[in-house]
Amino acid sequence: MAEQVDVVVIGMGPGGEHVAGRLAESGLSVVGVEAELVGGECPYWGCVPSKMMIRAGNLLAEARRVPGMAGAVRVEPDWAPVAGRIRDEATDDWNDQVAADRFTGKGGRLARGRGRLAGPGRVVVDGPGGGEFQARLGVVVATGTKPSVPPVPGLAEVPFWTNRDVVAAKEVPRSLTVLGGGAIGLELAQVLARFGTRVEVVEAMAGLLPSEEPEAGELLVKVLRRDGVVARTGARATGVRHHGDTFTVTLESGDDVTADRLLVATGRRVDLTDLGLETVGLDPGARALPVDGRLLAAPGLWGVGDVTGHGAFTHVAMYEAEIVVRAVLGEPGPAADYRALPRVTFTDPEVGAVGLTERQAREKGLRVRTGLAQVPASTRGWIHKAGNEGLVKLVEDVDRGVLVGATTIGPAGGEVMYGLAVAVQAGVPVEALRHMIYAYPTFHRGVEEALADLRSGDTPE
Ligand SMILES: Cc1cc2nc3c(=O)[nH]c(=O)nc-3n(C[C@H](O)[C@H](O)[C@H](O)COP(=O)(O)OP(=O)(O)OC[C@H]3O[C@@H](n4cnc5c(N)ncnc54)[C@H](O)[C@@H]3O)c2cc1C
Numbered sequence: 001m002a003e004q005v006d007v008v009v010i011g012m013g014p015g016g017e018h019v020a021g022r023l024a025e026s027g028l029s030v031v032g033v034e035a036e037l038v039g040g041e042c043p044y045w046g047c048v049p050s051k052m053m054i055r056a057g058n059l060l061a062e063a064r065r066v067p068g069m070a071g072a073v074r075v076e077p078d079w080a081p082v083a084g085r086i087r088d089e090a091t092d093d094w095n096d097q098v099a100a101d102r103f104t105g106k107g108g109r110l111a112r113g114r115g116r117l118a119g120p121g122r123v124v125v126d127g128p129g130g131g132e133f134q135a136r137l138g139v140v141v142a143t144g145t146k147p148s149v150p151p152v153p154g155l156a157e158v159p160f161w162t163n164r165d166v167v168a169a170k171e172v173p174r175s176l177t178v179l180g181g182g183a184i185g186l187e188l189a190q191v192l193a194r195f196g197t198r199v200e201v202v203e204a205m206a207g208l209l210p211s212e213e214p215e216a217g218e219l220l221v222k223v224l225r226r227d228g229v230v231a232r233t234g235a236r237a238t239g240v241r242h243h244g245d246t247f248t249v250t251l252e253s254g255d256d257v258t259a260d261r262l263l264v265a266t267g268r269r270v271d272l273t274d275l276g277l278e279t280v281g282l283d284p285g286a287r288a289l290p291v292d293g294r295l296l297a298a299p300g301l302w303g304v305g306d307v308t309g310h311g312a313f314t315h316v317a318m319y320e321a322e323i324v325v326r327a328v329l330g331e332p333g334p335a336a337d338y339r340a341l342p343r344v345t346f347t348d349p350e351v352g353a354v355g356l357t358e359r360q361a362r363e364k365g366l367r368v369r370t371g372l373a374q375v376p377a378s379t380r381g382w383i384h385k386a387g388n389e390g391l392v393k394l395v396e397d398v399d400r401g402v403l404v405g406a407t408t409i410g411p412a413g414g415e416v417m418y419g420l421a422v423a424v425q426a427g428v429p430v431e432a433l434r435h436m437i438y439a440y441p442t443f444h445r446g447v448e449e450a451l452a453d454l455r456s457g458d459t460p461e
Pocket residue numbers: 010011012013014015016033034035036037038039040041042045046047048050051113114115116142143144145163184274275304305306307311312313314315316317346
């Protein structure tokens with residue numbers, strides 16, 4: 001006999017935990033099903049520990065910028081406090097009791113185990129907290145993603161690292177090859193290089209961070225080189241071997257890239273295969289859970305977070321979670337709107353981005369103008385001097401006279417992006433943005449310069 005409850009949430013990462021917690025707080029009987037740790041990838045192996053690592057790497061980099069600016073320092077990197085913080089402050093040594101208690105403290109019930117659908121509203125949990133539940137109001141699938149491992153010959157047979165191994169490392173490796181020059185690969189490559197690891201990044205596409213503006217990838221190649229990171233772009237791996245303590249990645253060019261460790265950071269994939277989706281008429285072979293603007297995948301079945309394929313970011317998971325909370329509670333509110341989806345890659349300089357890149361805007365058929373401003377040429381960038389690399393790039397839909405995308409790279413690139421996210425989301429006219437006051441001397445004054453460049457910039461096509 002299945003136990004009757006109001007809602008079952010499968011997967012208690014940032015998305016699932018938010019939905020389950022909010023619904024439990026509102027008085028519903030909610031079962032949260034989790035196969036690993038309550039909190040998901042972000043606090044234990046993703047955002048939080050990686051940003052602690054980045055904070056440490058950035059401190060070293062700032063200290064190294066002292067000569068010529070503020071005197072002399074001796075910098076001796078030590079990974080021990082970073083590994084210690086990750087264990088003690090971020091992950092409780094990968095123990096989720098605090099998160100589990102937070103959920104049950106809101107009135108939720110945690111079922112530890114692997115959940116799968118067994119028909120509309122029905123969820124079977126295999127594991128220590130197992131059982132069968134029938135949800136009166138609905139089921140929420142928030143099962144996240146796994147590392148995507150490309151079919152490079154030999155790769156599956158070698159003991160490569162994923163983000164989880166880097167986060168858990170008690171010592172940094174002497175050398176590291178990073179397969180994939182996206183967000184994970186670059187953030188981790190830069191940190192480890194700053195702690196003394198010899199790092200090479202192998203990126204198959206023509207530039208680093210290929211989903212962002214090409215200017216971002218070009219700039220990152222230069223700044224990473226200064227950290228000692230070799231970035232090989234347009235580099236296709238044709239084979240991987242592991243002999244003794246050495247990983248060898250052979251490239252199409254014939255070059256071999258060798259290192260003590262190999263990190264695979266070639267994207268994340270949604271795995272719907274074992275979720276019983278066929279029992280509710282959905283395709284378990286789909287690339288992502290197909291949901292509508294209210295995150296509904298089927299009657300009484302919602303999707304939240306990475307699994308929906310709208311952007312593998314914690315803020316997307318939380319945003320979608322809130323929409324599902326409203327839907328389940330029958331509260332009014334807008335449908336999901338991804339026009340101003342913000343991204344921040346926390347390299348130094350940070351790469352902030354929102355909305356469409358120039359290429360995406362042109363592919364949508366928009367008439368586009370772009371404006372560019374260089375951070376080192378701005379007053380604040382010039383004052384900042386060491387570590388001042390960056391730029392602001394704006395993408396305007398000429399016919400509507402509004403920004404549809406922006407990229408803000410610089411020492412506070414992620415923060416500078418926020419104002420532009422508001423402009424994209426609210427469709428603030430470019431004309432109005434031009435007649436605002438931008439505080440002097442901030443990094444965000446680069447926005448004003450990039451707006452001026454729009455006026456004098458590319459001729460509309
Ligand atoms: C190294 C790294 C750094 C990152 N940095 C950032 C960042 O700075 N900013 C940012 O916004 N995002 C970042 N991300 C992405 C972010 O971690 C994810 O977008 C976020 O965790 C997605 O949340 P989610 O709830 O959709 O899924 P997840 O966090 O993946 O959680 C899904 C949960 O579901 C559980 N689960 C799966 N299947 C089942 C099942 N059948 N039954 C029960 N439980 C199941 C899993 O065990 C997991 O706990 C980073 C990711 C990585 C890997």
